[in-house]
């Protein structure tokens with residue numbers, strides 16, 4: 067049964083198994099590959115997207131659950147907060163291998179949208195679900211604080 | 218779905234034509250992939266692929282100066298986060314006197330003749346060698362291109378070459394007030410014969426080396442545009458998942474594909490050397506069908522021992538004499554008469570690398586040739602292994618080395634395991650069918666190639682003055698190199714088992730280091746900093762134990778034992794002590810620990826500060842790090858590698874363990890194989906020792922001191938040494 071939703075502002079209809087996780091549907095069917103697979107069980111955050119503005123793990127979200135929803139992926143983020151986050155990430159050379167960073171940025175944008183001036187505890191709470199095996203945590207924290215100064 | 222109606226296209230790969238130029242002739246068999254990194258974001262799409270090379274370009278194996286004024290550096294190493302796409306172009310740009318904005322980075326094809334790692338003799342990345350082995354090679358490549366541009370201008374302007382200067386990508390002749398860009402001179406320079414010899418800069422004249430040029434891959438890695446193997450899209454591509462034996466060494470006996478084939482979208486179920494592969498029209502379907510397979514395994518040769526059995530065997534072995542890796546003086550005799558002796562036994566678990574991008578590759582076989590897209594870390598080996606499996610010649614296998622989502626050693630293996638699997642699956646499909654094979658995280662965590670498990674047994678003695686006079690160190694564990702191309706003579710000591718132990722920098726007159734190499738069916742592999750992951754821990758923690766037994770300050774105890782030839786160890790210790798406030802008061806329930814280690818030619822010392830809360834929980838608050846890696850190409854990248862190495866090492870010593878029960882791995886994903894997270898990352902400060910020595914690596918050397926520095930801080934706080942890893946398993950109760 068096809069499922070319709072909005073993906074990065076565009077209406078889409080995907081004719082896939084409704085149980086297929088949104089992660090694989092957007093990567094393989096919509097061919098948006100910025101959202102990554104890291105664990106498949108909501109443990110790592112590599113697959114983080116925004117569903118109706120909230121950060122969510124696409125690997126455990128079946129396509130059927132997003133019928134009619136607004137999905138934003140790393141390719142579709144825009145606006146002041148997203149730009150500030152990306153600019154701070156670049157300014158502070160946060161990335162290493164970069165594989166986790168789509169998810170990190172999606173979580174950070176959601177955090178800053180919610181709380182434009184997060185403290186360290188807010189950052190711990192919002193970001194501890196996003197694993198970075200390159201351990202760029204130190205710079206992610208700095209970049210979030212840096213982005214906050216622009217908001 | 219109607220794909221056409223979809224407004225987005227994923228990045229497709231494309232090829233640019235190989236060069237005809239003499240120097241590049243050797244690469245004709247290998248195409249160059251069209252991912253070009255620029256300081257402002259890469260051109261990754263087919264439509265934006267780099268233009269084919271023309272005669273108007275100045276080319277050598279590593280540098281292309283194009284009429285559009287870009288300078289592209291061919292990167293022979295895998296970019297897995299360590300920063301080679303930034304550091305290596307910096308070296309070329311320095312000697313070329315280019316402007317950073319005109320620099321580009323592009324992955325080199327597999328071609329050992331041109332692109333071998335000078336430390337390995339084959340094309341590959343590892344051992345923190347990328348900058349060290351490329352430094353002179355790339356300086357020469359840059360200087361050669363510069364000399365040719367200067368000569369072209371001299372001929373054109375009819376002025377002596379010596380009167381010409383180059384700065385920020387502009388070639389100038391002051392007297393005649395003439396100048397030209399590299400791009401304008403590229404065509405004429407390309408017609409010249411490269412000079413046989415070029416003069417390199419005096420390092421004191423470096424203007425780019427030593428500065429923090431931004432990472433070349435910043436933009437694509439913050440916009441989702443960076444292309445990893447997971448992201449390759451090829452027309453008609455299918456997806457594969459593999460069922461592998463639950464016990465190492467088991468082989469497939471029978472399989473029943475019925476339930477799997479019933480799933481919509483499943484294309485094939487085929488046995489391959491590592492198990493049974495399922496191919497489907499989506500990875501999700503392939504994985505479900507893989508999980509539905511009914512397989513019986515022949516476990517007659519499988520490893521069935523678990524961690525408790527191995528531990529008991531290792532502990533028994535540690536009590537017996539091993540193979541000598543280092544012997545000086547008479548350790549046994551001096552220990553027997555020492556004023557005080559102390560013994561400590563250490564336990565280290567197996568560790569998975571768990572890079573964020575699980576193992577994955579895309580392979581396409583067509584017309585007697587094969588293309589591979591992967592985060593290839595050993596290009597020469599991977600190319601050879603794929604050729605062997607497919608019955609092709611290595612030059613018929615084109616390797617596209619993509620960005621890798623981390624590796625930490627995992628992608629560098631002599632079996633090319635995940636790439637060979639993909640090639641085996643591709644071979645079963647109709648010609649021209651590209652297949653993407655993905656390991657799930659469970660496949661990765663249970664898949665072996667771990668940092669080996671080790672037991673260490675150590676005894677040391679103090680004389681009446683509290684001086685460390687004898688040291689006995691026994692190491693028990695598997696050999697990483699055994700059975701590989703890097704293995705020594707049969708029966709010889711695997712140097713990676715004892716590195717960091719047999720070359721202890723401290724001046725101890727009587728020393729014995731012995732090794733028991735065990736035979737276990739669990740596949741093992743190098744893991745970020747290899748032998749130093751356990752040897753630096755055991756030796757540096759034991760040094761603190763001995764310092765306490767001698768009633769001495771751990772820093773002073775170390776400094777007194779470091780001879781003059783280990784001045785670089787001394788210097789990083791001094792710097793880290795000064796920057797961390799070593800010896801100053803910290804307050805209640807807080808303590809510092811120090812550790813130093815040399816690995817891969819770089820020297821790193823760290824001071825950890827830990828605190829204990831009311832519940833007795835330990836938190837690592839801050840780590841101060843001093844590093845001497847020779848000339849600092851890019852201080853910010855060095856700092857990042859130290860930060861990352863510390864986080865990686867810390868996660869392992871605090872939480873990391875792969876354990877086996879009756880030969881079955883007990884962890885399967887990040888819920889059971891726990892890794893460091895944001896809330897556990899300490900504050901980190903990195904200080905770089907100024908140096909004029911040739912640059913050495915930074916990818917691994919940040920790891921070894923992190924564990925022992927933290928353990929020594931815990932020891933200072935609780936009075937109990939941490940000898941069983943991970944720390945969270947050790948009993949920390951005071």
Ligand code: FES
Nearest residue numbers: 104105106111125
């Ligand atoms: S892939 Fe979804 S949280 Fe890890």
Ligand code: FES
Nearest residue numbers: 163164198199200
């Ligand atoms: S940057 Fe490599 S996993 Fe985060």
